[in-house]
Amino acid sequence: MLSDVLLVSAPGKVILHGEHAVVHGKVALAVALNLRTFLQLQPHSSGKVSLNLPNIGIKRAWDVARLQLLDMSFLEQGDPTVPILEKLEKLKEVADFPEDCTDHERLAVLAFLYLYLCICRKQRALPSLDIVVWSELPPGAGLGSSAAYSVCLAAALLTLCEEIPNPLKDGEASSRWTAEDLELINKWAFQGEKVIHGNPSGVDNAVSTWGGALRYQQGKISSLKRPPALKILLINTKVPRSTKALVLNVRNRLLKFPKIVAPLLTSINAISLECERVLEEMATAVPAPEHYLALEELIDMNQHHLNALGVGHTSLDQLCQVTMAHGLHSKLTGAGGGGCGITLLRPDLTGPEVEAVKQALTGCGFDCWETSIGAPGVSVHTAASLDAPVWQALDGLCAGQWASSS
Structure with a gap:
């Protein structure tokens, strides 16, 4: 299992053309927006798994031993990659939400727990880790912030558990996964989007995964030749x-x-x-x-x-x-x-x-x-490749220095 810090980013999206017409079977063009969500995953041996989302004020931690003792058979009912209402209700018990938790916060935590438990449960033991997610994307603005979050989580957890290899080679500042690995990232990110949105189209997570520009019509998604940014x-x-x-x-x-x-x-x-x-x-x-x-x-x-x-x-x-x-x-x-x-x-x-x-x-x-x-899709980075404000934000958050984003 991965032992080093993992830094991942994924873009938001905008609709270039086709708003509303797409609902009536017409073509829509969605393009990756180079405002990105950044995730830092730090494996450790503290016996805790923590999630820090400063943009929406979430900081939660769970005992790995307690999660390990849970009956996770509810994740295996039918296709394990299709979240159903009963699974989410059981996840709410695991999450142990405080009474003042908003729906927005609940859904972000549920998406994390769902992906963490589903992807990592094949390991001999659930991994101890800290995850910090910081975003340039304003939430709730129709810019695909939840999809970028789900894509980052899926890419990081799949890499951690060696379901996909880390594509970053020595001397490289950033890298991207193969088309086959991106398919798996997108598949799991779509499940995260289902937890958050119920019945998403799949466009947002696809744009965030592949980047560039996509054409969407009646459920069919295809990539355009990458135009200049x-x-x-x-x-x-x-x-x-x-x-x-x-x-x-x-x-x-x-x-x-x-x-x-x-x-x-x-x-x-x-x-x-x-x-x-x-x-x-x-x-x-x-x-x-x-x-x-x-x-x-x-x-x-x-x-x-x-x-x-x-x-x-x-x-x-x-x-x-x-x-x-x-x-x-x-x-x-x-x-x-x-x-x-x-x-x-x-x-x-x-x-x-x-x-x-x-x-x-x-x-x-x-x-x-x-x-x-027309920005690149989900990518893995070295710390040196990130802009200084981004790296300082993530590094400070992981050190417990930030309580909320600026």
């Missing part, structure tokens, strides 16, 4: 919304105005397909200005379509107006009704120009990140 601004309007309510509103509008809304959905599908074509062209040739112009036009058209579907919001209108005043193009990403938007940054933009846009957006009360899409 496109620079974007990710903007969180911080306006809360209900994905379920927004999806229902689009469905009702389709029923009320089928001859208007059905063509809109077909047109959004065509936008996704054209974007896919442009991205694949950029992956096989040197990206040219006309590629970025096409991407900008597609962004504008899709944003207007989404407004026509009724999933826009005044905050998103303001976001688009602010960036358009600087010659940039934006759209909502995800469910809409507030939430997050993305702005494409052309390669000809200067640092001061980008900074001016960021200041204008933060002046509206929005959170803003300068990042990229």
